[in-house]
Amino acid sequence: xxxxxxxxVLHIWRLVDGRRGHENQSAALVAALQxxxxxxxxxxxxxxxxxxxxxxxxxxxxxxxxSLQPDLILAVGHKTHWPMLRLQRRFGGKxxxxxxxxxxxxxxxxxxxxxxxxxxxxxxxxxVATTLGALCHLPTTSVMQADQGLIILxxxxxxxxWSNLDVAEQVHTILRAQPHIKWQVATSPRTPxxxxxxxxxxxxxxxxxxxxFDADWLKQQMVQAGQIWVSSDSASMLSEAVATFARVxxxxxxxxxxxxxxxxxxxxxxxxxxxxxxxxxxxxxxxxPFPAAGFAPLAEHRRCAALVLKALGLAEL
Numbered sequence: 001x002x003x004x005x006x007x008x009v010l011h012i013w014r015l016v017d018g019r020r021g022h023e024n025q026s027a028a029l030v031a032a033l034q035x036x037x038x039x040x041x042x043x044x045x046x047x048x049x050x051x052x053x054x055x056x057x058x059x060x061x062x063x064x065x066x067s068l069q070p071d072l073i074l075a076v077g078h079k080t081h082w083p084m085l086r087l088q089r090r091f092g093g094k095x096x097x098x099x100x101x102x103x104x105x106x107x108x109x110x111x112x113x114x115x116x117x118x119x120x121x122x123x124x125x126x127x128v129a130t131t132l133g134a135l136c137h138l139p140t141t142s143v144m145q146a147d148q149g150l151i152i153l154x155x156x157x158x159x160x161x162w163s164n165l166d167v168a169e170q171v172h173t174i175l176r177a178q179p180h181i182k183w184q185v186a187t188s189p190r191t192p193x194x195x196x197x198x199x200x201x202x203x204x205x206x207x208x209x210x211x212x213f214d215a216d217w218l219k220q221q222m223v224q225a226g227q228i229w230v231s232s233d234s235a236s237m238l239s240e241a242v243a244t245f246a247r248v249x250x251x252x253x254x255x256x257x258x259x260x261x262x263x264x265x266x267x268x269x270x271x272x273x274x275x276x277x278x279x280x281x282x283x284x285x286x287x288x289p290f291p292a293a294g295f296a297p298l299a300e301h302r303r304c305a306a307l308v309l310k311a312l313g314l315a316e317l
Contacts (some may be wrong), residue, residue: 010314013093015075015084017046020215021134021236025098028137029074034306038313042070044087046079069093072312078102096308098135110311112304116235116265120161127311132268133239135301138223139216144245146226149181152241153251154216154234155190159251159260164198167231170251171199172279174229177281181227184208186218188234221244221275229278235265238275242298248275252267274298 012030016023033039054278069095075084081103088095094109100117101108105125115130124130129226151171175183185201186208201207219240222228228241231251241248248269269275 006137009040011069011071011093012039012089012120013039013070013073013087014041014043015046015073015077015080016043017075017077017079017085019077024137024215025076025135026074026299028135029096029098029305029308032135032138032299032301033308036301036305036309044083045090046077046083071307072096073163074098079135081107091252094312110308112307114235114261114265115281116261129304129307130232131309132272132298133242133265133300134236135304136240136243137301138240138243138297140220140223142220142223144226145224147180147182148154148221148225148229149178149229150221150225150246151181151183151185152231152234152237153185153187153191153195154231154237155188155192157190157233158256159262160233160255162192162233162253164192164195167195167251167253168200171201171229173278173282174249175202175205178227184221186210186213186221188237190233232262232277233267235262238269239300242269242274243300244297249281250275250277252278 010033012033013147014030021073024165025223030039030041050218067176070087071089072094073084073087073095075081075095078097078101082100084095084097084209085107087093093183095109096110098112101111101192105111107127109127111128112131112135116133118124118130151169151174153171171185183205184207185199187195187210189210191210196207199207206311220243222240225244225246227249228244229247229249229251230241232253238248238250259264266275266277267306270277290317
């Protein structure tokens, strides 16, 4: 499926559906590709892709300059599937989707699918590669501080039960076990509003409601933290946590089914030694026996960028 990137420049059209998590994943892959090859990028919102296509068609310079046509059409989100295939039919290029698609795999040139979205017996075609969690690209301007800690809380979902009191008990155990750490606790859109009353945090531990910070602030805190705890319902936050130098822990939640994709994801991270769970820590007297130093960050976006370049026949450029 080789492409002919003009003058060793990879021209990328990135379809976005307005969901921040989806856009972060595709942006992470573009950032990793930029580390390996010269890239131009055009972002196309799915909601207005038909209008944008008409605008491009009306530009006579577009037809005169073949370099503006895409080598790669990149997208995440079910709403992007048909638009990216229509764009490919009209303008060419290769399609790469970063998810388990709702259309058959053969509709796309290459698929990067989180391994936890697949059953253990899934047979994958040659145009599919698996990822460990969601791709992410964290800032590199901050330095990890061993005495800073961050606890990120999710909320109820279709895979887990949630109890404010149980989560609060685990948070307090973590805080008591390591009083030397400068902790802060952040919530997310799914976190129940009643969690603040259940937590009753010490005055020295600020609660950061998700409405009062943006994604960039949270990413900066994750990069700076020497220790991060994330509730087990949040695959995206766990993906970002293990992409830092921090030591990562999981706040346990009861599962509705022992065989679900988030359980598979946590099991994969555990098998690779990238984190520990709250219950594992308590088996050792709740002294949270993390190693003295953090783990090397998991750089899935770079690994996947190399896979895409190889699949496109551009690995040697």
